[in-house]
Amino acid sequence: MGKIIVGRYLPGNSLIHRLDPRAKFIATFIFVAIIFLANNWATYLALGLFVLWAVYLSKVSLTFFIKGVRPMLFLILFTVALQIFFTPGGNPFWQWGILSLSKLSIINGIFILLRFTLIIFISTLLTITTTPLQMSDAIEYLLRPLRKIHFPVDEVALMLSIALQFIPLLSDETTKIMNAQRARGVDFGEGNIIKQIKAIVPILIPLFVSSFNIAYDLSIAMEARGYNGSAGRTKYRQLHWQKPDTLVLTSFGLLTIILLILRSY
Amino acid sequence: MAIIFQNVTHVYQADGPLAYTGLKDISFQIRDGSYTAIIGRTGSGKSTLVQHINALLKPTAGKITVSDHIITPETKNKHLKPLRKKVGVVFQFPEQQLFADTVIKDISFGPKNFGMAEKDAEQLALTMLKKVNLSSELAQKSPFELSGGQMRRVAIAGVLASQPDILILDEPTAGLDPKGHQELMELFAQLNRQGTTIILISHQMEDVAQYSNQVLVMEKARLIRDDTPQAIFTDKTFLQEHQLLQPESTKFARLLADRGFKFARLPITTADLVNQIVKELGS
Numbered sequence: 394m395g396k397i398i399v400g401r402y403l404p405g406n407s408l409i410h411r412l413d414p415r416a417k418f419i420a421t422f423i424f425v426a427i428i429f430l431a432n433n434w435a436t437y438l439a440l441g442l443f444v445l446w447a448v449y450l451s452k453v454s455l456t457f458f459i460k461g462v463r464p465m466l467f468l469i470l471f472t473v474a475l476q477i478f479f480t481p482g483g484n485p486f487w488q489w490g491i492l493s494l495s496k497l498s499i500i501n502g503i504f505i506l507l508r509f510t511l512i513i514f515i516s517t518l519l520t521i522t523t524t525p526l527q528m529s530d531a532i533e534y535l536l537r538p539l540r541k542i543h544f545p546v547d548e549v550a551l552m553l554s555i556a557l558q559f560i561p562l563l564s565d566e567t568t569k570i571m572n573a574q575r576a577r578g579v580d581f582g583e584g585n586i587i588k589q590i591k592a593i594v595p596i597l598i599p600l601f602v603s604s605f606n607i608a609y610d611l612s613i614a615m616e617a618r619g620y621n622g623s624a625g626r627t628k629y630r631q632l633h634w635q636k637p638d639t640l641v642l643t644s645f646g647l648l649t650i651i652l653l654i655l656r657s658y
Numbered sequence: 659m660a661i662i663f664q665n666v667t668h669v670y671q672a673d674g675p676l677a678y679t680g681l682k683d684i685s686f687q688i689r690d691g692s693y694t695a696i697i698g699r700t701g702s703g704k705s706t707l708v709q710h711i712n713a714l715l716k717p718t719a720g721k722i723t724v725s726d727h728i729i730t731p732e733t734k735n736k737h738l739k740p741l742r743k744k745v746g747v748v749f750q751f752p753e754q755q756l757f758a759d760t761v762i763k764d765i766s767f768g769p770k771n772f773g774m775a776e777k778d779a780e781q782l783a784l785t786m787l788k789k790v791n792l793s794s795e796l797a798q799k800s801p802f803e804l805s806g807g808q809m810r811r812v813a814i815a816g817v818l819a820s821q822p823d824i825l826i827l828d829e830p831t832a833g834l835d836p837k838g839h840q841e842l843m844e845l846f847a848q849l850n851r852q853g854t855t856i857i858l859i860s861h862q863m864e865d866v867a868q869y870s871n872q873v874l875v876m877e878k879a880r881l882i883r884d885d886t887p888q889a890i891f892t893d894k895t896f897l898q899e900h901q902l903l904q905p906e907s908t909k910f911a912r913l914l915a916d917r918g919f920k921f922a923r924l925p926i927t928t929a930d931l932v933n934q935i936v937k938e939l940g941s
Contacts, residue, residue: 566754572709572749573747573755576746576817577768577771577820578739578768578772580739595757598757599754599755602756602757
């Protein structure tokens with residue numbers, strides 16, 4: 394569990410750490426959208442350089458990002474392999490039944506690999522440089538237009554920020570309960586599948602029970618401190634949109650234009 | 659069941675940018691049947707230390723010997739069951755580990771995992787229930803219907819049911835009322851008299867002074883002292899330097915001593931304090 398780094402925050406004070414979370418959020422979305430514009434070596438090179446530059450700006454070591462890709466390596470390689478072996482056409486130089494290998498399919502496979510890696514890099518960059526609270530503030534702000542259709546934006550934002558704050562707590566609790574059951578002789582990750590599923594019950598039930606207890610205590614504590622619905626609340630944490638934030642979005646605009654140009658070559 | 663730590667170091671998330679040291683070069687020995695207390699401020703590494711004894715955590719350097727088991731950084735996760743049977747752990751707030759649909763099933767969960775037949779395990783569970791001062795009527799109830807104090811007892815009974823030779827207690831009575839606290843501490847002392855090695859993490863200096871015969875003091879991931887409770891609690895400068903409290907009896911005795919009362923040795927328990935005063939006044 395300790396190996397997954399997507400979704401974990403690494404404290405720092407780089408340019409990217411200080412950006413407005415809304416800017417980072419929008420930028421990540423734009424990136425995931427424009428990555429589909431890439432269709433040749435030049436476009437992937439541009440995207441790759443852009444991502445490396447962003448990683449450099451964040452002052453987080455590149456090896457950390459590479460480690461982040463590792464847990465998903467199997468999924469990525471599986472997809473790439475499917476892409477390579479099942480792409481028809483393009484003068485196959487090896488063929489066996491429906492499986493075929495051609496220059497075209499190999500290139501396609503590499504493109505998919507790059508696409509996965511870049512998306513993982515950029516989303517890791519977002520979560521590594523943004524605290525969960527900033528993230529929920531950004532989401533709340535970006536969801537605001539939905540108020541017009543009576544979507545309960547504030548409630549969703551509250552739920553989100555509570556959920557995010559309790560992730561580390563619940564994950565600590567999971568480790569603790571796992572250790573306690575291990576000390577009582579449970580083996581996790583051993584035996585056949587039924588045995589393994591059975592071994593999870595002694596973790597899941599205590600976790601659920603303690604979530605209920607936490608929810609109960611938290612709701613009482615919130616009420617006692619005067620929370621009575623989201624209407625009419627003020628905000629303590631204010632987001633400030635500054636020049637670098639505009640610059641970031643502009644750079645993404647430029648990247649899109651570059652991609653559009655390179656794409657047609 | 660001697661426990662020997664030799665230059666044990668533990669680093670959390672050793673290969674990442676978030677690495678931090680939990681234990682630094684720790685060496686000590688615990689004899690068979692001793693009652694060892696581990697004290698130190700929050701975050702000093704006490705819990706990390708005890709989790710090494712049954713290999714829930716493995717050292718990043720050094721060697722641990724627990725009777726005939728040897729734990730090194732290379733130790734594999736397999737074949738640890740015999741060790742885990744020997745070492746019982748009552749974690750902080752152990753009531754959070756209850757999960758079964760009846761109390762008796764929860765208590766017999768440990769013994770069954772260690773290979774005991776279901777019938778024997780449930781028989782044993784009933785005995786354990788009595789041992790922690792709960793009525794056998796609770797046996798068929800759901801653990802989640804019980805009060806907090808009762809849940810704590812059920813959880814402790816569940817650990818005791820595996821009949822460990824070494825019992826690790828990580829603040830077992832935190833949050834209990836004085837009577838529950840007293841009863842449980844007496845139960846542990848009784849187990850110790852019957853030969854169980856006990857390792858207690860506690861912030862209650864009275865308990866440490868009254869029950870233990872060895873005290874390990876931790877500070878910032880290091881073991882800074884390994885001594886008898888008498889030696890530690892009467893060492894005023896040491897206690898002050900490391901911001902540790904002394905038992906109330908010692909505090910009181912010191913006030914008396916300052917006003918000219920003579921003690922053969924500074925008492926650390928109430929019983930000792932009373933005895934010495936009676937003796938001095940009687941003569």
